[in-house]
Amino acid sequence: MTHAAPTVRATTSGDKLAIVIDGDLVLETVGAVQKALEAPLATKPRRVSLDLKGVSKIDASGVAVAVRLYRFAKAAGLPFDITGIDGDRKLLVDLALRGQDPQPAQAHLGIVREVGMRAVEGFETIKDLLRFCGEVSVIALQIIRRPVLLRWNDTVVAMARHGTDAVPVVGLLGFLIGAIIAFQTYDPMAKFGAKLQVADVVGISIVRELGPLITAIVLAGRSGSAFAAEIGTMKVTQELDALRTFGIDPVRFLVIPRMLATLVVTPLLSVYASILGVLGGYIVLGPKGITIMQYLVEVRAALTIGGFLQGLAKAAVFAILVSGVGCLAGIRTGQGPGAVGMSTTRAVVVGIVAIILADSVLGSFFYSLGI
Amino acid sequence: MTQISTATPTTSSGRKVAISLRGVSIGYGDKAIVEGIDLDIYEGEIMFIGGGSGCGKSTLLSSLNTLRAPLSGSIRIDGIEIAGADEDTLQRVRRRFGMMYQLGALFGGMSLLENVRLPLEEFTTLSNDAMDDLARAKLGLVGLAAHADKKPSEISGGMQKRAAIARALALDPPIIFLDEPSAGLDPVTSADLDAMIVALNRMLGTTFVVISHELASIFSIGHRFAMLDGARRRLVALGPPMELRDSSPDTWVRRFLSRTPSGDA
DSSP, rough: OOOOOOOOEEEEEEEEEEEEEEEEEEEEHHHHHHHHHHHHHOOSEEEEEEEEEEEEEEEETTHHHHHHHHHHHHHHHHOOOEESHHHHHHHHHHHHHTTTOOOOOOOOHHHEEEEEEEHHHHHHHHHHEEEEEEHHHHHHHHHHGGGSSSSHHHHHHHHHHGGGHHHHHHHHHHHHHHHHHHHHHHHHHHHTTTTTTTTHHHHHIIIIIIIHHHHHHHHHHIIIIIHHHHHHHHHHHTTHHHHHTTTHHIIIIIIIHHHHHHHHHHHHHHHHHHHHHHHHHHHHGGGGGHHHHHHHHHHHHOHHHOOOOOOOHHHHHHHHHHHHHHHHHHOOOOOTHHHHHHHHHHHHHHHHHHHHHHHHHHHHHHHTTTH | OOOOOOOEEEEEEEEEEEEEEEEEEEEEEEEEEEEEEEEEEEEEEOOOOOOETTTSHHHHHHHHSSSSSSSSSEEEETEOOTOOOOHOOOOOOOOTTTEEBBBBBOTTTTTTHHHHHHHHHHHHOOHHHHHHHHHHOOOOOOOGGTTTTSOGSSSHHHHHHHHHHHTTTOOOOSSSEETTTTOOOHHHHHHHHHHHHHHHHHHHHHEEEEEOOOHHHHHOOOOOEEEEETTTTTEEEEOOOOHHHHHOHHHHHHHHHHTTOTTOO
């Protein structure tokens, strides 16, 4: 559809800027009108008026011209009036100008406000964390005393979803990491004639360290995020409120089965990842003339029961961290469409950071014990 | 079908048709929910489409707004056939209507101003200042100019629906589809929304197609009401809501519009 090109006449008499617009004031033409207003408005008038008598057609975009002039005048504290409209056109313009007064700028408190807000947020997070730990501990004790309180079916389903379903990816990563370690260490070790000792490196690093770590990181990505998303969605859709009003504790109903399932499957997955990691190492060493028996005997000699248990202990701690962080992120989900996504991201990032921190602490602890 | 003719806007004489349906069947897969819909929606009309739960009104809307092709039949918007049309044609047609979804479907990461600006950014070459002014004007029309910088999560459900209408108005389309605009709103907010639809319809001449079974809105602002019946799988009534309620020969239509329990005669 073609429109009558609008003309803009701006006349200044004294300190008053009078703007007269003719033609069609619609989406297709409003851009040109807005541009034509820039120069007259730059003259810093003390009073502004707009005459729309010559406008043949105006739509919901055309009224944006009035909005521009109104906001300009109000921001500068100038009088502003519109003439040449009545009936529905006047109603259209009046409606469009409702609430258009520029908002007063919020007092900027700068760094003090920022630090204060962060401190309050940090305090709230710590409070939520402590409350969550307390609730989980109390309910776990109640369940130990009365196992019937545990939702066994949910726990088994969670084990299948977060354990069995994770077997392929955990196995693949464990196998490849074992092969990579052997591949990267073979040449430097061979220079010292310690080809067979590559098996020691693979065995110790996989069983004590990387098996549990790989498993936990996979779980943080797969399960921690899933816990946060599931529980977070339930919070947004008020399902958590519904549980509470039934008198059902969401921690017992949702969190404990997930944490328990993760606690059971993570050490098992870690052992599985370790076994495949050791096998992965042999894929590199086999072609170098080392027999499978030599390799396995060397790995066995390098490993101690303490080292094996260290790996299991780490896996268990990682499981509690990953599942706890995921569930807590879900419970702390805020409102709005982006809230679940933020909780999921938080679950993965905080989960992985917590795993690495715990690994450092536990590594130092076991080292100091001579394990 | 009960067709009741009255004075404007229910007669077709001299009125331009904004949306035309001929022999339209809608459904999922091969299963039709409603068949053989013949319906003209006129320019500048507020047309309500309703019926019982599961009657296919939302499916029909998704065919009208080009998201789901009808199983058969012809749908023309501003004379352009959209049934079986290619993507370029559908894109052209999409510029001719705006859509308000039941829950607003505002983009949560953007402010209201940014939500309304988005279509302007994508489809116009206006300057940033001009786009801001346009978006503020649209928000002003729905009474939300003072909330332009807020995120959707910071305003009420009714305000979100009004903001969604402002976004639907962004490119001044001649047709606006509204999906259950009153659902979940209190009576006062719902009445405010109705008043706003009437004001926009009168001031801008916009055609409104409203999917709803909110009787108060249908009677207070609907020019005509098209009723679908899932059991009979067809359009069973079309006409001014009051007349359908009082004198439709179809018992189900009268019962639906007079809110009579199914046990009563």
